Amino acid sequence: MQMTNPWVIDNTYILLRLLCAVLLGGLIGWERERSSHAAGLRTHILVSLGSALIMLLSMYGFAAFVQEPSVRVDPARLATAVISGIGFLGAGTILFTGKAITGLTTAASLWVVAAIGLAVGAGFYFAAILTTLIVFLTLLVLNSVEQRYIRGHHTHVVTVRGRTGSGLLEKVSDFMKEREIRIRKLEVHVKSGYPLSESGETSSAAEITMHLTSDKRMDPAEMTHQLLRMDGVYSVAIE
Known part of the structure; x- marks a missing residue:
């Protein structure tokens, strides 16, 4: 099944992209959940899914106005709002406990998950999947390395x-x-x-x-x- 019109998307592709966003966001969220962080499985899934939906809306939701001479369609206009808006959600996971600042990594993972959702919504599957694997390995593997060799106290x-x-x-x-x-x-x-x-x-x-x-x-x-x-x-x- 091949999409010939760049402004039109089939329902099958919509389903595929939304499910892919759920899976990729859920993988990173699972790692955060198992480490008992403030933002876990459900939060990351919702961020990824919402970002993918907004990207789909930005690219295909206004196809009816493409032919209008006075309307300029910019597929990236809503994506920029997602990147800016996710900062408010990430800030809620950052805490100052009196001895240290915690939650920075979880805030960063939410930001990356939003970017992954946008990539999936735009159809950049390879980039989204590769980024998810890199993020997952960074959180899972490097955390142990950091605890053992870098954080010596x-x-x-x-x-x-x-x-x-x-x-x-x-x-x-x-x-x-x-x-x-x-x-x-x-x-x-x-x-x-x-x-x-x-x-x-x-x-x-x-x-x-x-x-x-x-x-x-x-x-x-x-x-x-x-x-x-x-x-x-x-x-x-x-x-």
Whole structure:
């Protein structure tokens, strides 16, 4: 089946392109879903499918006006809007957690999936399939390589609260040194009149916030348990 008129498309081709967009977007979305990211299988499928539909509409939806002398048909006019608009959706997956920015890769994958959907809608099957395979391998394979060889350290934000008169800062600092955990940033806030019990007894309290890095993976539960065993410590929070 060959299309002879560039402004007209058969229903079979429409079905083929939409299904192809679903499959290609779903492949990338499956990888994001298995990694528990904000945008997963359904989101990527919808972005790819919607982009393909908009490209089909841009190319063939206004065929009735092609012969009009005062109408200029530009098949790429709606595609540019997709590329610009997908930025709002991608921005929703980017989060600043206080220690790092997350979601950049997922935002980029949504942008690429939109481009894949546009390519499928335009009939560029080879380019769309090849791009999907490259993106899938990049997300699946290079993530393991990055975690093992490039990201040589793990980052955590630890907040410890305790009594100021118990040598809290020195104890916590020695605790981190013994475990070869580096303190990259340290903040200490001292509060007076902090209640220690229901009887009304008060004391000065210190809140220590540390940004930590380590070549070894830290167990938050174990670290919390060990810090709480220190004399003077009554609260520990780890991110």
